[in-house]
Amino acid sequence: MRTGSRKKERGAVAVMVALMLIVLLGIAALAVDIGNLMVARNELQNAADAAAMAGAGCLKPRTECGNSTAGQPDFTTAQATASTFSTSSSTNQVQGAYVKASTVSTGYWNATGTPYGIEALPFTPGTSDMPAVQVTILKDGSNANGSVAAFLGRVFGVRALKASAVATAVLSSPGSVGPHGLFPIAMSKCLYDNYWNSTTNTPKNAPNNGVVAGISWPNQVAGQPYIFQIGSSYHYGTCNSGQWTTFSVSNQSASYLNGLLTSGNPTTLSIGSSPGTWMQSGTENSLFNATSACSAAGNGQCAWATVAVVSDPSASGFQPVVAFACLHILDAAKGKDPYVLVQMSNDMSHCETIASGGVGPNYGAYTPPRLVQ
Incomplete structure (x- = not known):
């Protein structure tokens, strides 16, 4: 008779199955939540891109921007346009909710990439510097946008994920x-x-x-x-x-x-x-x-x-x-x-x-x- 031995084997198998279920659940949580995070990041990037492009379109006089007599570049109108566009209740949605908060910066972007990044105002532009609008949108729990929800990750105590996007759009006279x-x-x-x-x-x-x-x-x-x-x-x-x-x-x-x-x-x-x-x-x-x-x-x-x-x-x-x-x-x-x-x-x-x-x-x-x- 080997009844005791079989019971021990069944017990060991049960433990292994439980452990594997935890591993599989973790993999599933990773797949579902990371996939959701990537979708949120793409939506954030689309929203930031659209807002930056809208703002850049008002850096120079444009009838539709209401600044046809403004000085150049018109950073004030460009910044306001990008900010309004990014948080409009008819434009950008991330995970089914409209963006409620964004950060808009203006300055100059060097066409040669030297230096790389936006040069904050006040700044005296050179021949390769283009007026720029930069939009940053966070969904990390730090503002009214909230964070990216976690689903199966909650099993492991992860209730929220963080995502962000930055977009910079420029305008220039053609070369x-x-x-x-x-x-x-x-x-x-x-x-x-x-x-x-x-x-x-x-x-x-x-x-x-x-x-x-x-x-x-x-x-x-x-x-x-x-x-x-x-x-x-x-x-x-x-x-x-x-x-x-x-x-x-x-x-x-x-x-x-x-x-x-x-x-x-x-x-x-x-x-x-x-x-x-x-x-x-x-x-x-x-x-x-x-x-x-x-x-x-x-x-x-x-x-x-x-x-x-x-x-x-x-x-x-x-x-x-x-x-x-x-x-x-x-x-x-x-x-x-x-x-x-x-x-x-x-x-x-x-x-x-x-x-x-x-x-x-x-x-x-x-x-x-x-x-x-």
Whole structure:
């Protein structure tokens, strides 16, 4: 008879099964709770990303942000927008609950990553520093967001987990513009400087209605950006001129350039890159009628445009790009002295340049907000 021995074996098996159940329960708890934690982290990151992007979109004048006359960059509006967006009861949810608390910081982010991280204000930016909005959202029990709930982990005394997310979005003036982002006219830097305030990075405004001293035509509107003409140097002189450009293609054809009025640049154009943008020679009178048709006075398809700025548009051939500018194209006319009638602009509602990136001088055009962290 070995009854006692069998009872001992059954007892040992029971202990081993109990121990294995504890191990399996621990593994299950780890899988369920870590999986839930990862979901919460993803939701937190999505919320932080969206809030940072919303804030960055208001760093510069934008009609929708209510800051069209604000200084640049407008950190106050950007910070308030990011904060409001992050805790809105109609935007970000984490584990079925709206975010109730966030931390928003503003400053500058260096495009080269040297140093890495946001430079807090006050800060004097260099050429590679971009205005930035940083949003941090915690779900660790330290604020109204609470913590991440633990489920099976409660068996082991773990009732809450911690999660967090940080997102940084930046805005810059473009250093490069990809396909279809540019209108095929290049203006002289000298002309741009005549109507752009480089101290405030805003258009110069007319002091009175009607004729303004030094500008016999057109009539101006007091307090609004100057209205001025862009035409060939044959008619207006180098410092008051612009010229049709075919970008990366050395093509003198008016019909080819006419197609670029709606399609824009076929390849990416960058500041300082070789060979630059191709400047046509002559006037190409027919293009002014086509521009009028798509201007604000026409169907509006080219009423707002980003253009290349060069040092000397009167010289045919390739010219290096020194900046990208935003223009409000009011009208155009051919004739003895053909012209494109324009105003400078820096309103992001119209001056956000598609397919653009990098960092360049501030001439009114902007890159879309983008995440760097």
